[in-house]
Amino acid sequence: MxxxxxxxxxxxxxxxxxxxxxxxxxxxxxxxxxxxxxxxxxxxxxxxxxxxxxxxxxxxxxxxxxxxxxxxxxxxxxxxxxxxxxxxxxxxDWVTLSQQGLEPVAAGRFYVRNMASDPEQAGFRNYLITAGQAFGTGQHETTSGCLRMLDRARRLGHRFGNIVDIGTGTGILAFAAMHLWPRAYAIASDIDPVSVEVTEKNARVNAVPLGNGGGQLALVTAAGAHHPAIIGRAPYDLIIANILAGPLIDLAPSLCALLEDGGTLILAGLLDTQADRVVAAYRRQGMRLADRIDNSNQHGQWPTLRLRKRPTIGRQRPVRVATQVTGETPGFGSW
Structure with missing residues (x-):
């Protein structure tokens, strides 16, 4: 029929x-x-x-x-x-077609292709992130800016052993962090279960180990940072959040509660005109701006921010995430 x-x-x-x-x-x-x-x-x-x-x-x-x-x-x-x-x-499939045909992107030591027909580039860590139902193929300035910021942190000698990527999209930022710090424990989350499925698929395509051990990536579906698996692994020495300015501001208390003293937070998904408000929200949580990369396209400037958590003066108490800090911010998606 x-x-x-x-x-x-x-x-x-x-x-x-x-x-x-x-x-x-x-x-x-x-x-x-x-x-x-x-x-x-x-x-x-x-x-x-x-x-x-x-x-x-x-x-x-x-x-x-x-x-x-x-x-x-x-x-x-x-x-x-x-x-x-x-x-x-x-x-x-218009979501897929909107990403097809985009040029590969070189960001730091990373080279991101979204079509298998594009050749790999020598001297880079190559990733194939095919067009699909999740954002984050590397072409958007927020994603490439985070890749550059991760690369810069590694070149500056930073070492991380416990990493979380909030709003992972396609998983590319978690993959890049694991390449830079291959022994680290890593977990990635997204509010959209489709994005988590896409990340799992991309991990297998790009030979990124999945699991709960060191050098492996764990995956969860979660609104913001509100998930037992995320909270149970705290405190983190590196948190990546490439989402939107509003949710980043709403998440400031919960993300900072998950970060250890002296830890690093990489934020993106905001416009230049929103950066001051985002930075102010995190300063109120004891963070300081350590670095910034500005990325531009026809729609404006998209800064990537790197913040550090100020160490506690005096004897440090064990870190516990407050029960009233849920880390939920409904209605946001990942870049």
Whole structure:
């Protein structure tokens, strides 16, 4: 029996929204979740650092009806008076296609390809991170900036033995940290279970050992740092968090509680105009800014920050993560 032609069609519905509405969509898609075929939702900035100028793209298999379009509208109340844009697309995986054909990236000692047909480069640690459903193929400035910052930390002689990557995306930053400090214990988490599956696949493709021992990468699905496996391994001497400015600020108390005195924190996913607020949030937790790399593209500047936790003066007590610090910040995704 032949397939229904309408079922093979891909349609995109576009509406304006605010950043607050966009962030809320990561946690709750309302009644759309009850549909047999829920749409894939993607949000993006229209004007950099303008919280009112965001956009929602909803991708459907088959043309959505008036009732379904009305459900999408309920997710973005600010667009009540806006005319939705509905267009038919070829039946493709648009998240994957948006990453295909990107040029390989050299960042520090790392060379990241997203197509197997691209040749490896001598003198680099090569990684193949194929296009897929998680962010972090290395091409975005936040990811390449973190790779450069990790490389710089190693060149400066830093040594780490207990590492966590919060919001791992494709796993590339955790992989890079393990290459630089191969005996370290490492764990990577993401709020999106698909990202955790992608990271596991990428680990096998790139010969990154998985497991709970030294030199192995453990994987968990978690909102922020709220997971027994993450808390149980604390304190960490290196924490990597490449997410968004808002969640980074919200996570400041819990991330710093997981970090040992003198430990290092690498933050990214923020714009230049947001850096002061992020740094201020971590200074209130006893951190100091130790290094910064600025990365630019057509949408603005994306700084990568390296902070150090100030040592406690006097006798150091055993570290315990406070029970009231959950480390949850719903509604964020990884870069």
């Amino acid at each position: 032949s397939a229904d032609p309408a079922a093979a069609e891909s349609w995109k519905l576009t509406l304006p929204c605010t950043r607050e509405e966009a962030e809320a969509l990561s946690d709750d898609i309302g009644l759309l979740a009850m549909l047999d075929n829920p749409p894939a939702l993607m949000t993006s900035e229209v004007e950099p650092d303008d919280p009112l100028q965001w956009r929602l793209d909803a991708y459907f298999e088959g043309k959505p009806g008036k009732e379904t379009i009305a459900l999408v509208r309920t997710l973005v109340p600010s667009a009540a008076a806006a005319t939705p844009i509905l267009e038919q697309l070829p039946a493709e």
